[in-house]
Amino acid sequence: MSFEALGLNPFILRALAESGYEAPTQVQQDAVPAALDGRDLLVSSRTGSGKTAAFMLPSLHRLSGVACGEVRGPRVLVLTPTRELAAQVSGAAKKYGRYVRDSRVVSVVGGVPYPAQNRMLAGRYEILVATPGRLIDQLDRGRIDFSRVEVLVLDEADRMLDMGFIEDIETVVAKLPTERQTLMFSATLDVRIARLARNMLRDPLAINIASQEAKPDIEQRLLLADGLGHKNRMLEHILRGTDVQQAIVFTSTKRGADLLASDLEQSGFLTAALHGDMRQSQRNRALDQLRRGRLRVLVATDVAARGIDVQGISHVINFDLPKSAEDYVHRIGRTGRAGRAGIAITLVENREYRQIKSIERYLRLEIPMHTLPGLEPKSRLERPVDERRPRPPRKWTGTRTAAPGGRPPSRSGEERHRGARPAAAGSKAGRW
Numbered sequence: 001m002s003f004e005a006l007g008l009n010p011f012i013l014r015a016l017a018e019s020g021y022e023a024p025t026q027v028q029q030d031a032v033p034a035a036l037d038g039r040d041l042l043v044s045s046r047t048g049s050g051k052t053a054a055f056m057l058p059s060l061h062r063l064s065g066v067a068c069g070e071v072r073g074p075r076v077l078v079l080t081p082t083r084e085l086a087a088q089v090s091g092a093a094k095k096y097g098r099y100v101r102d103s104r105v106v107s108v109v110g111g112v113p114y115p116a117q118n119r120m121l122a123g124r125y126e127i128l129v130a131t132p133g134r135l136i137d138q139l140d141r142g143r144i145d146f147s148r149v150e151v152l153v154l155d156e157a158d159r160m161l162d163m164g165f166i167e168d169i170e171t172v173v174a175k176l177p178t179e180r181q182t183l184m185f186s187a188t189l190d191v192r193i194a195r196l197a198r199n200m201l202r203d204p205l206a207i208n209i210a211s212q213e214a215k216p217d218i219e220q221r222l223l224l225a226d227g228l229g230h231k232n233r234m235l236e237h238i239l240r241g242t243d244v245q246q247a248i249v250f251t252s253t254k255r256g257a258d259l260l261a262s263d264l265e266q267s268g269f270l271t272a273a274l275h276g277d278m279r280q281s282q283r284n285r286a287l288d289q290l291r292r293g294r295l296r297v298l299v300a301t302d303v304a305a306r307g308i309d310v311q312g313i314s315h316v317i318n319f320d321l322p323k324s325a326e327d328y329v330h331r332i333g334r335t336g337r338a339g340r341a342g343i344a345i346t347l348v349e350n351r352e353y354r355q356i357k358s359i360e361r362y363l364r365l366e367i368p369m370h371t372l373p374g375l376e377p378k379s380r381l382e383r384p385v386d387e388r389r390p391r392p393p394r395k396w397t398g399t400r401t402a403a404p405g406g407r408p409p410s411r412s413g414e415e416r417h418r419g420a421r422p423a424a425a426g427s428k429a430g431r432w
């Protein structure tokens, strides 16, 4: 299928051609026509699948139609969980809307000084991309008029719920016109998302891409570690590999990220940290350097790394385990971008093996254990005694689900990972 066949405005097609996009991705093929028809959507699609264009292209098409008088305030509102994702969505809106006349973008996120933000909100704009906290702050100060909002997009809705934004989202939505189109995107579909969808969407079309497009190009590996010293040695060994173009190393704490970044810097790697205690300007600088290829290693915490889209990331290394299987999926999704291959390596100690089993049950595959020559672990893997016997995965049968809700979708697409074998079925994506 071509972009022309989707029925988008020629100005948008021109921008897409200049971006080098040849054909719509699966989520774009499924979501764009329905959104152009004005339908509400509930889309389960991972980051990396082209989901931003899936909601931004039909929204821009709408803006390219009838102009909307002199009233100020956004016509399209996009809510994102993090500043980084907001920056990425704003960038995409500007890129795809380059030739659409009335498609000015304003971003409202925390950590940015008020005066500049206030000036932008006082001007004319059509697209507002915001994180919930600062948006409510600006709403309370009377700086945003929602009366002409036609489209609401909830991007990474599951993550917003994880981050405790539910009340903020409800507060925002209560202030929006009821006559609007709502497009909800989420990496996972679970009971909470179903509840949110019930309250905010009208007769939505549910589109499930996540299970199909699940990152076929990410090779996942486990390395058994004896302890911190062993982890550090293995990390250095991996990072010295010639196959490593750029890497993101995940730690569980901000302090851990700072310490590890400074250790790696001292070992000669071009490294920066990225976490929520850093000023926004520092975070932007780190990401900018990463994008320009001036950094080889970024040591990050989960929240800060959310939404990073850098095509040079060849490796994701979980120095510390993620808090949940969903976080694991988001972490490894930082590599294998735009169809490139990627490697995700998780360092795990024996006492943490139960968490790995939980991830494997969620993904419905078994992540192969590797060793590094000369750095083999002294300990042997002790599998928990109650480990369930593997059963074949259940088959996923289609792109579109009849109704939102229930269990997370099956992950049959993941089974294409190299070396992956089916593991026990029936897990929940809960935290441990």
Ligand code: AMP
Binding pocket: 020, 021, 022, 023, 024, 025, 028, 046, 047, 048, 049, 050, 051, 052, 053, 309, 337, 338
């Ligand atoms: P997203 O899932 O929105 O984070 O997009 C992932 C990456 O895919 C981004 O770098 C986009 O620029 C890129 N992308 C999105 N749509 C297409 C397309 N149709 N063809 C090629 N690249 C695309």
